[in-house]
Amino acid sequence: MKRAVKSVGNGETELEVPLDTVCFIIMKAREFDAKDPVTEPNPASNPSDDRSAAILEDHADDPVLEELQSLISELSFDAQIDLVALMWLGRDDHSADEWRSVRQQAVHAHNAHVADYLCGTPLLADHLADGLSALGYSCAELERQHL
Structure with missing residues (x-):
């Protein structure tokens, strides 16, 4: 997959993680964050009986979480580094001009x-x-393409 390169400040910022991978992770993370607290920890009914409400709850064996963790775990070392650095940058811990330093951390x-x-x-x-x-x-x- 092609890496994304953008000009930022005085230099270029090249991401080792493909942009579409980061975007997919963002969409999956939003899907997981939208889960409600568990109201029935041991549902005994058929999911169709409760209108599949359990899929909207944040269970420990949540398939969205498992998919997200698996995807991140299977990324290369450099791609994982970029994700962590992007997350830190997005938390306003650093500025875009500090990208190389954030990535090194x-x-x-x-x-x-x-x-x-x-x-x-x-x-x-x-x-x-x-x-x-x-x-x-x-x-x-x-x-826009996927929604």
């Missing part, structure tokens, strides 16, 4: 729990989208 912080860390971050989708925006990227076109 993400390299030093990297471990086997990146997917858990990202998926456990409140407002992950918003932070990633804001990080992309700070670097001059947008998911608007991809969202």
Whole structure:
């Protein structure tokens, strides 16, 4: 897949993670964030009997969360680093001009729990989208195509 390159400030910011992958992660994270608290922890009925309400609840074995964690875990080291750095950038911890420094900090912080860390971050989708925006990227076109 082709990497995204945008000019930011005095240099160029090249993402190791494809833009469409980040956008897909953002859409999945929004889908997961929209879940309601569990009201019936052990539903005994057939899902069609309760109009499939359980799929809207935040269960521990949520397939959306499992898909999101699996996708992030299967990304390359550099792609995972970009996701963490984008999330930090989107949290307003840093500016776009500090991209290389933020990315270097993400390299030093990297471990086997990146997917858990990202998926456990409140407002992950918003932070990633804001990080992309700070670097001059947008998911608007991809969202229009898929929604």
